[in-house]
Amino acid sequence: MDSLTYELTLAGLAVGSAAALTGIGLVVTYRATGVLNLAHGAVAMICAYVLRQLVVVWGWPLPLGALVTLLLVAPALGLVLDRGVFRPLALRGSNPAQTLVATIGVFVLLVGGAVLLWGPGARDDAPVVLGDDPWAQLAAVLALACLVGAVTRWTRFGRELRAVVDNRPLAVLAGIDADRVAAAGWAFGSFTAGLTGVLLAPYVRLDPYGMPLLVVEVIAVAVIARMRSLPVAVGAALAIGVAQAQLTRLHPEGWAGPLIQAVGANLFVVALLVAALVLPGVGGKGRDALPPPTRAPRVPPALWLVVGVLLLLPLGLAGSDLHTAVQVPALAVILLSLVVVAGRGGQIALGQAAYAGLGALFTALLAAAGVPTLLSLALSVPMVAVAGLVTARPAIRRHGLALALATLAVGVAVSRFVLTQPYATADLSLGRPGGFSDDRAFYALELVVLAGCLALVAALRRGRTGRALAALRDHEPGAEAAGVPVPRLKLLAFVLGAALAALGGGLLGMGLRAFDPDQYDPVRGLLWFAAVLVLGADSLLTPLAAAALLTTLDAGPQAGTAAALIGLLATLTGRLPPLLTLLPDQRRPEAPVPPPTTVPAEAHGTPAAPAEAHGTPAAPAEIHGTPAAPAEIHGAPAAPAEAHGIPAAPAEIHGAGPAEGRPAAPARAPAAVPAEGRTHPHGPPAADGGQPSTGRPAPLPTTRTGGAGGSHGPAEGRTHPRGGAAADEAKPRTTEPAPRTSRRAGLRAVDLTLTYPGGVTALSHVTLDLAPARVTALVGPNGAGKSTLFDCLAGTLRPRRGQGRITLDGADITGRSAHARARLGIARTFQQLAVFPSLTVEENVRLGEERRRVRGDPAAAERSLRLLGLAGPVRHRAAADLPTGTLRRVELARALAGRPHTLLLDEPAAGLDAGETEALARILSALAADGLTVLVVEHDPDLVAGIADTVHTMEGGRILS
Numbered sequence: 016m017d018s019l020t021y022e023l024t025l026a027g028l029a030v031g032s033a034a035a036l037t038g039i040g041l042v043v044t045y046r047a048t049g050v051l052n053l054a055h056g057a058v059a060m061i062c063a064y065v066l067r068q069l070v071v072v073w074g075w076p077l078p079l080g081a082l083v084t085l086l087l088v089a090p091a092l093g094l095v096l097d098r099g100v101f102r103p104l105a106l107r108g109s110n111p112a113q114t115l116v117a118t119i120g121v122f123v124l125l126v127g128g129a130v131l132l133w134g135p136g137a138r139d140d141a142p143v144v145l146g147d148d149p150w151a152q153l154a155a156v157l158a159l160a161c162l163v164g165a166v167t168r169w170t171r172f173g174r175e176l177r178a179v180v181d182n183r184p185l186a187v188l189a190g191i192d193a194d195r196v197a198a199a200g201w202a203f204g205s206f207t208a209g210l211t212g213v214l215l216a217p218y219v220r221l222d223p224y225g226m227p228l229l230v231v232e233v234i235a236v237a238v239i240a241r242m243r244s245l246p247v248a249v250g251a252a253l254a255i256g257v258a259q260a261q262l263t264r265l266h267p268e269g270w271a272g273p274l275i276q277a278v279g280a281n282l283f284v285v286a287l288l289v290a291a292l293v294l295p296g297v298g299g300k301g302r303d304a305l306p307p308p309t310r311a312p313r314v315p316p317a318l319w320l321v322v323g324v325l326l327l328l329p330l331g332l333a334g335s336d337l338h339t340a341v342q343v344p345a346l347a348v349i350l351l352s353l354v355v356v357a358g359r360g361g362q363i364a365l366g367q368a369a370y371a372g373l374g375a376l377f378t379a380l381l382a383a384a385g386v387p388t389l390l391s392l393a394l395s396v397p398m399v400a401v402a403g404l405v406t407a408r409p410a411i412r413r414h415g416l417a418l419a420l421a422t423l424a425v426g427v428a429v430s431r432f433v434l435t436q437p438y439a440t441a442d443l444s445l446g447r448p449g450g451f452s453d454d455r456a457f458y459a460l461e462l463v464v465l466a467g468c469l470a471l472v473a474a475l476r477r478g479r480t481g482r483a484l485a486a487l488r489d490h491e492p493g494a495e496a497a498g499v500p501v502p503r504l505k506l507l508a509f510v511l512g513a514a515l516a517a518l519g520g521g522l523l524g525m526g527l528r529a530f531d532p533d534q535y536d537p538v539r540g541l542l543w544f545a546a547v548l549v550l551g552a553d554s555l556l557t558p559l560a561a562a563a564l565l566t567t568l569d570a571g572p573q574a575g576t577a578a579a580l581i582g583l584l585a586t587l588t589g590r591l592p593p594l595l596t597l598l599p600d601q602r603r604p605e606a607p608v609p610p611p612t613t614v615p616a617e618a619h620g621t622p623a624a625p626a627e628a629h630g631t632p633a634a635p636a637e638i639h640g641t642p643a644a645p646a647e648i649h650g651a652p653a654a655p656a657e658a659h660g661i662p663a664a665p666a667e668i669h670g671a672g673p674a675e676g677r678p679a680a681p682a683r684a685p686a687a688v689p690a691e692g693r694t695h696p697h698g699p700p701a702a703d704g705g706q707p708s709t710g711r712p713a714p715l716p717t718t719r720t721g722g723a724g725g726s727h728g729p730a731e732g733r734t735h736p737r738g739g740a741a742a743d744e745a746k747p748r749t750t751e752p753a754p755r756t757s758r759r760a761g762l763r764a765v766d767l768t769l770t771y772p773g774g775v776t777a778l779s780h781v782t783l784d785l786a787p788a789r790v791t792a793l794v795g796p797n798g799a800g801k802s803t804l805f806d807c808l809a810g811t812l813r814p815r816r817g818q819g820r821i822t823l824d825g826a827d828i829t830g831r832s833a834h835a836r837a838r839l840g841i842a843r844t845f846q847q848l849a850v851f852p853s854l855t856v857e858e859n860v861r862l863g864e865e866r867r868r869v870r871g872d873p874a875a876a877e878r879s880l881r882l883l884g885l886a887g888p889v890r891h892r893a894a895a896d897l898p899t900g901t902l903r904r905v906e907l908a909r910a911l912a913g914r915p916h917t918l919l920l921d922e923p924a925a926g927l928d929a930g931e932t933e934a935l936a937r938i939l940s941a942l943a944a945d946g947l948t949v950l951v952v953e954h955d956p957d958l959v960a961g962i963a964d965t966v967h968t969m970e971g972g973r974i975l976s
C-alpha cells in the first residue's frame with residue numbers, strides 16, 4: 016500500500032469510526048424504543064458545544080469536561096427526551112408518524128436552542144479528546160460495539176432488551192419493565208451521540224446546522240444494518256468512510272467531473288439515497304400517513320379579512336421592515352406545498368426545501384442565459400415538477416418512516432450535489448423582474464402570486480382530488496377500496512408540492528436578490544415541516560401564519576427563537592392540538608346523531624302500520640337509525656309512497672331504472688320490517704304492488720359442486736335452508752336487477768394458494784364461486800384463511816404467478832389492483848372500519864360514487880345515503896364524531912354509492928348491536944334480491960343464518976364445505 020493510500024485509509028477509518036458510533040447509537044435506540052432518532056446529530060452537536068463550554072470557556076480540565084459531558088450530560092439528555100417526549104407519546108398510543116414528527120421537533124428545538132445559546136456561527140476551537148490518531152478512535156468504537164454486543168447477548172438486561180424488541184406487549188406481560196429498557200436505550204443512544212459529537216467536533220465545522228446534518232447522512236449505515244445488526248452497521252460505516260477518503264484522489268475531467276467528484280466526497284449521502292430509495296423500507300408497515308386533523312379546520316370569513324388586511328400592511332412599510340416582509344409571501348407559497356402533500360395528503364415530505372432551492376437555481380440559471388426573469392420563474396416550475404416526479408416515483412412506494420427517510424435523502428442529496436456545489440452555483444445572481452425591482456412593487460407581485468396559489472389549492476381541496484387526498488391520508492387501504500388510484504394520487508401530490516415549492520423558492524431568491532443555498536438547507540426544510548405541522552397542516556391559514564411567524568422571529572434580535580419555539584411545540588405533538596384548530600369554530604352547532612330508535616313492532620313480527628295510522632308524518636322509520644327494508648318484504652303490498660306523503664324518490668342503487676308495477680314479494684328477511692315511506696332500499700317505491708317483477712335474473716343454481724378442500728373445482732357450499740330456489744322466490748324483488756346480472760358468471764377464486772412471507776400457507780388450492788344475486792357466507796375458526804381469501808378477492812393481496820386466479824365474469828383480474836377492482840364494480844368493506852374521519856358522512860359516500868365504475872352519478876350517492884338512513888342532518892357531520900353503528904352504515908353506503916355488482920363484506924356486524932345487525936341483514940337480503948353478489952365473512956351466526964344462501968366453511972386454508 017503506498018503512503019497516500021495508507022494515509023487516506025487512516026483518514027477514512029477516522030470518519031468511518033465516527034459514523035460507526037452513530038450507527039451503534041441509532042440501532043440500539045431503535046431496538047430499545049422503536050424510534051429512529053433523527054435528532055441524533057443534534058444531540059451530538061449539543062454535547063460538542065457543552066464540552067467546548069466546559070473546557071474552553073470555563074477552563075475545566077479536559078478529562079473532567081469529557082467525563083461530565085459523556086457520562087452525565089449526554090445520558091441525561093437522553094432520559095429527558097424519553098420522559099418528556101417519547102414516553103408520553105407511547106402512552107398515548109401515538110402512531111409512528113407522530114413519533115417521527117416529535118424527533119424532528121427535538122432536532123429543530125436543539126438546533127434553535129444551540130443558536131440561542133452559542134450563536135449561529137461556526138467554532139473552530141473544539142477540544143480534541145482522543146487526538147487525531149484514527150486507530151484510537153477505531154479501537155474505541157470496536158470496544159464499544161463489543162461491549163454492547165456482550166451486554167445484549169449475555170446479561171439479564173440484554174435478554175430483556177431482546178424480549179422487548181421481539182414483542183413489547185408480551186414482554187410487559189412477562190414482567191419486564193419495558194419503560195426501563197426504553198430509558199436505558201435513550202440514555203445509551205445519547206451517550207453514543209455525545210461521543211460522536213466530541214470526536215467529530217475538532218475536525219468538522221462545529222455549528223448548530225452543520226453537525227446535525229452530517230450525522231443525518233450517517234443514518235444510512237443504520238438503514239443498511241436494517242436497524243438491527245451492529246456488526247453490519249460498523250462494517251458499513253468503516254467501508255464507506257474508507258471508500259469516501261480514497262475517492263478524493265479522483266479528479267475526473269469533463270463537464271460531469273465536478274459532479275462525480277462531489278459524489279465521491281459525499282459517499283454517505285449516496286449511501287443514504289440508495290438505502291432510502293432502493294433497499295427495502297425500514298420501520299415496518301406503520302401508518303403511512305400523518306394523522307388526520309381532529310377537526311377539519313374552517314377559517315371564519317372574518318379572519319380571512321383580517322389576514323388579508325395584515326398581508327397588505329407591509330405595503331405601507333419601508334426600509335428593512337419592508338425588505339424583511341418581502342420574504343413572507345414567498346415562504347408562504349413554499350409552505351403551501353406542505354399543506355398539499357403533508358396536510359391534505361398526509362404524506363411525510365421532508366425534502367421540500369430542495370425543490371424550493373431548485374426553483375431558485377433554475378430561475379437564476381435561465382435568467383443568466385438571457386430569459387426574462389418572470390418567464391424564468393414560470394419555466395422553472397414545470398422543470399422542478401419533473402424533478403419532483405422523478406424523485407417521488409421511488410419514494411411513494413414507501414410508507415411511514417421509510418417515506419420520511421426517502422424524502423429526506425432526496426433533500427439532502429439535492430442540497431449536497433447541486434445547491435451547494437460551485438459548478439452549479441458559482442457567480443450566480445438572481446434579480447427581480449423588470450418593473451418589480453423595488454420592494455413594494457415586488458411585494459405586491461408576490462401577493463398576487465400567493466393569492467393565485469391559495470385559490471388553486473382551495474379549489475383542489477374542495478373538489479374530488481381534495482376529497483381523495485383526505486381519504487388517502489385518513490385510511491389508505493380504505494381509499495384504495497373506494498377506487499382511489501393511490502399511487503397516482505400520491506405522485507400528483509408530490510409533483511404539485513414540488514411545483515409550489517419551486518415557485519416559492521424562486522420568489523424567495525428574487526426577494527433576497529441572490530441565490531443563497533443556505534436558504535434551502537435541509538435543516539431549514541425540517542423547520543418548515545415542523546412549523547406547518549404545529550400550526551395545523553390541513554389549513555390554508557397555516558402557510559401564512561407560519562411564514563409570518565418564522566420571518567418575524569428570524570428577523571428579531573435573537574436568532575434561533577423561531578426554531579426553538581417551533582421545535583418545542585413539535586415535541587408536544589400528540590399532546591397539543593395544531594394551534595390553528597384552537598381558533599373558535601364558526602360552524603353551526605352540529606346536529607346530533609339520531610339516537611337508535613327502539614326496534615319497531617314490525618321488526619318483531621308485527622306488520623307495519625302506515626305511518627299515518629299513528630298520526631305521525633311519514634318520516635323514515637329507521638331501525639336503529641337504519642331505514643327499514645321495504646314494506647313489500649313483509650308480504651304486504653306497499654302503497655305508493657306518495658300515498659304516505661313521501662316523495663317517491665328513486666332509491667335504486669345499482670343500475671335499475673325506476674321500477675313500475677313492482678310486486679310485493681313474500682318475506683324472506685329474517686324479521687318483518689317497518690315501512691320507510693314505502694321506499695325500497697334498493698329501488699323506487701312500489702307503485703301498486705300488484706304486478707310481477709320483470710327483468711329478474713334467471714334463478715341460478717345455489718349450490719355448486721367440486722372444489723372443496725383443495726380440489727380445483729368450485730367449492731360446494733352448504734345451502735341455507737331458506738336459500739336456493741325457494742329462497743330465491745321469497746326474495747323481495749322490487750327493482751330491476753343490475754343489467755349485467757343475468758349474463759354474469761360472477762367473481763371466482765380459482766385454485767388459489769397463498770403463502771405469507773413468514774411461511775404460513777393461509778390458502779391452499781381454494782376455489783370459490785360467488786354467484787350473482789346470492790349472499791355467500793364464509794365462516795370458520797380464527798386463522799382459517801377467511802380474511803386472506805377475502806383480501807385476494809378484493810385485490811389487497813395478490814397470489815404469486817401460477818398460484819391461482821381471480822376471475823370476474825370469466826375475465827382474469829388476478830393482476831388488477833384493489834382500486835382497479837373497485838372500478839370494475841367490486842366494492843368492499845373492512846373488518847376494522849375504514850371510514851375517513853376528516854370527511855363528512857356525505858363526502859365519505861360521495862367518494863365511493865366518484866371513484867367507482869360509474870362516474871359522475873351524484874344520484875347514486877344520494878340514494879345510498881337514503882338507503883342507509885344517512886340522508887338527514889347527520890350527512891354533514893364529520894365521520895370522526897360518529898358512533899360505530901353509524902360508521903358501519905357510512906362504510907356500506909360508500910361501497911354502494913359506486914353502484915357495485917359485487918359487495919364483499921368483512922365482518923360487517925362487528926360492533927353492531929342486535930337491532931343494527933337485524934337491519935343490516937334486511938338490507939343485505941334486499942340488495943342480493945336486486946341482483947347484487949354479496950360475500951360476507953362473519954362470525955355472527957344469526958346474521959349468517961338469516962341472510963346467506965350459501966355457507967362455506969373454511970379451516971386450515973381450505974374450504975371444507
Ligand SMILES: Nc1ncnc2c1ncn2[C@@H]1O[C@H](COP(=O)(O)OP(=O)(O)OP(=O)(O)O)[C@@H](O)[C@H]1O
Binds near residue numbers: 773796797802
Ligand atoms: N400478514 C400476515 N403474515 C403472516 N401470516 C399471516 C398474515 N395474515 C394472516 N396470517 C396467517 O394466515 C393464516 C390465515 O389468517 P386469516 O387472517 O386469513 O384467517 P381468518 O380466518 O380470517 O382469521 P380471523 O377470523 O381471526 O380473522 C393464519 O394462520 C394467520 O396467522
